[in-house]
Amino acid sequence: MxxxxxxxxxxxxxxxxxxxxxxxxxxxxxxxxxxxxxxxxxxxxxxxxxxxxxxxxxxxxxxxxxxxxxxxxxxxxxxxxxxxxxxxxxxxxxxTGNFTEKKGDSTAVEGSQNDVKIPPKKSDRTPPPPIHYSDFYEKLKSLLNVDLVSGQD
Structure with a gap:
């Protein structure tokens, strides 16, 4: 139809x-x-x-x-x-009807499911290293030690 x-x-x-x-x-x-x-x-x-x-x-x-x-x-x-x-x-x-019904032409639909890039789930990503292994943690720890030592005077 x-x-x-x-x-x-x-x-x-x-x-x-x-x-x-x-x-x-x-x-x-x-x-x-x-x-x-x-x-x-x-x-x-x-x-x-x-x-x-x-x-x-x-x-x-x-x-x-x-x-x-x-x-x-x-x-x-x-x-x-x-x-x-x-x-x-x-x-x-x-x-309702088939909106994509063609009238004898062969217009291709661009972007098949194989072309779609799905971002990885959060669980698939490499987790960041634990904070105690980072430079930031060491710097923060040393700042805290300095503040604790200077605060005791």
């Missing part, structure tokens, strides 16, 4: 509202209408999901993503279908 441009614009508006994007005081329908004038309508829900994935909850961030994609002449998103499904499950049933 193909999603119409009107439904894609509705999806974009619903995502902005449902996920409480900072809209800069403008109504969601007005922002979406402005984006449809400058960008591919099919990119709008994708850009909003990408912003969610990146933790950027402002309409201006979505606009930056869309502008970047326009310069590249294709959407390049980093979320996977599982994330897309989780996001779209929270929309009204008539607005």
């Amino acid at each position: 193909s999603v119409t441009p009107e439904e894609q614009a509705e999806q974009a508006e619903a995502l902005l509202i449902h996920y409480s994007f900072d809209l800069g005081g403008k109504p969601a329908y007005q922002i979406v209408a402005n984006w449809t004038q400058n960008y591919e309508v099919s990119w709008l829900p994708l850009a909003i999901i990408e912003a969610l994935y990146l933790g950027r909850y402002k309409a201006i961030s979505v606009g930056q993503i869309l502008a970047h994609w326009k310069r590249r002449e294709e959407p390049v998103y980093h979320f996977n279908s599982e994330f897309e499904r989780l996001v779209s499950n929270n929309l009204p049933p008539h607005l």
